Amino acid sequence: MSELQLGLVIAVVTVGLLLLGMPVAFALGLVSLIFLYYQDGFFGLGFIADTLYGGLDSFALLSIPMFILMGGAVASSRAGADLYEALDRWLYRVPGGLMASNVGACAIFAALSGSSPATCAAIGKMGIPEMRQRGYPASVATGSIAAGGTLGILIPPSITMIVYGIATETSIGRLFLAGILPGVMLTVLFVAWGLFAAWRKGYRFVDPAVSFSLRDKLVMLPKVGPFLAIIVGILYVLYGGVATPSEAAGVGAMFCLLLVIVIYKLRKPGQLWHIFRDAMKESVMILMIIAAAELFSYMMSSLFITQTLAAWIGDLEVSRWVLMGCVNLFLLVAGFFLPPVAVILMTAPTLLPVVENLGFDAVWFAVVLTLNMEIGLITPPVGLNLYVINGIAPDVRLPTILWGALPFMLCMVLGIVLLCMFPEIALWLPNYLMGPTI
Numbered sequence: 001m002s003e004l005q006l007g008l009v010i011a012v013v014t015v016g017l018l019l020l021g022m023p024v025a026f027a028l029g030l031v032s033l034i035f036l037y038y039q040d041g042f043f044g045l046g047f048i049a050d051t052l053y054g055g056l057d058s059f060a061l062l063s064i065p066m067f068i069l070m071g072g073a074v075a076s077s078r079a080g081a082d083l084y085e086a087l088d089r090w091l092y093r094v095p096g097g098l099m100a101s102n103v104g105a106c107a108i109f110a111a112l113s114g115s116s117p118a119t120c121a122a123i124g125k126m127g128i129p130e131m132r133q134r135g136y137p138a139s140v141a142t143g144s145i146a147a148g149g150t151l152g153i154l155i156p157p158s159i160t161m162i163v164y165g166i167a168t169e170t171s172i173g174r175l176f177l178a179g180i181l182p183g184v185m186l187t188v189l190f191v192a193w194g195l196f197a198a199w200r201k202g203y204r205f206v207d208p209a210v211s212f213s214l215r216d217k218l219v220m221l222p223k224v225g226p227f228l229a230i231i232v233g234i235l236y237v238l239y240g241g242v243a244t245p246s247e248a249a250g251v252g253a254m255f256c257l258l259l260v261i262v263i264y265k266l267r268k269p270g271q272l273w274h275i276f277r278d279a280m281k282e283s284v285m286i287l288m289i290i291a292a293a294e295l296f297s298y299m300m301s302s303l304f305i306t307q308t309l310a311a312w313i314g315d316l317e318v319s320r321w322v323l324m325g326c327v328n329l330f331l332l333v334a335g336f337f338l339p340p341v342a343v344i345l346m347t348a349p350t351l352l353p354v355v356e357n358l359g360f361d362a363v364w365f366a367v368v369l370t371l372n373m374e375i376g377l378i379t380p381p382v383g384l385n386l387y388v389i390n391g392i393a394p395d396v397r398l399p400t401i402l403w404g405a406l407p408f409m410l411c412m413v414l415g416i417v418l419l420c421m422f423p424e425i426a427l428w429l430p431n432y433l434m435g436p437t438i
Helices: 003-019 024-056 059-075 079-091 097-113 116-133 138-153 159-168 172-201 214-218 221-239 245-263 269-302 305-315 320-337 340-357 362-377 384-392 398-421 424-434
Strands: none
Touching: 003 024, 003 305, 003 320, 024 269, 024 340, 059 079, 059 097, 059 116, 059 159, 059 245, 059 269, 079 097, 079 116, 079 214, 079 221, 097 116, 097 138, 097 172, 097 221, 116 138, 116 384, 138 159, 138 172, 138 362, 138 384, 138 398, 159 172, 159 269, 159 340, 159 362, 172 221, 172 245, 172 362, 172 398, 172 424, 221 245, 245 269, 269 305, 269 340, 305 340, 320 340, 320 362, 320 398, 340 362, 362 398, 362 424, 384 398, 398 424
């Protein structure tokens, strides 16, 4: 059996186990054990412990539980609702302004939490009932927040960017910077579509009895301002050379915990235990996937599947953009069935050498990959954001949510096209602040 045929068998077995409902970490670990034994017998299993440990032996990994704790603290408070209300008070008279408020709140909360499901839950609990109460169709109310929540994996600090950086040994600082302008671009595209749709369909939905003075608009700033200051502070210490990502994440988590205790009075031991418990569960899940993916990558490399696939793709006599289109299609399909962290850990180490051989930048590819993962978050059968929104508005059917999110998916596809046409959207900021890569 050739290396490519063996790789196809491994892919089929892995996908089969995942479709059967086996947890991602266990599926990757089991497939790795089976094929390492197939290749070298019991001798091939001797490196498992060292490989698993090596996958977690990185100081940068400390940033993952810290950023998760930071997001969990914010998500457990009323910060999302206050953020949404603050934006609504400024945009309430703009046609479609409520939709723009939702998307803007999702973008800012995404920077605070780094989690798409948390963003959907925090903003959706307040935004969806309000939009429906003002007469917006259920598809628009749910679809806009489902799509806006995907910004959580692009705008820094992003857990998926950290995972990509560790999996491919790419600078996490560069990845964070690379996500800023594309995140802003995608937010602008979402808001632009919302305003255009509101104008085209005549959505105004302004209650003439409601009016906010300048004082009413400014009164919310003391609540949301400190959280925004934390994000600015994290970015400053990262790119000012003051702290590493792990140190910045630790300080950010500590300040977010202090703020929710002081501002939102989450002081009961049970409330704090809930935050720490959920952060620990999510952190352990991600770290187990990272360790198993390291073993999976070791197995693929030991069987020379990764090297053979890269050489085969490199020998294809087609345009590099055709190959990049195939890579995007593959990532898009993978995102339909797997969570972003799993897709990144399973594919990035294999695809990155191919992408770099084609002349593309590793940091740019991280942003393109992330946009594909965003589409996967609002696409069945996995589509995690769809199920979060369905849990908030159980009377709205999944096809209705999907239909409302479809225009925003097209905005993401447009974002990928723009990144391919103008790579500097992702690369200008990291190159300007940190210098070009060698």
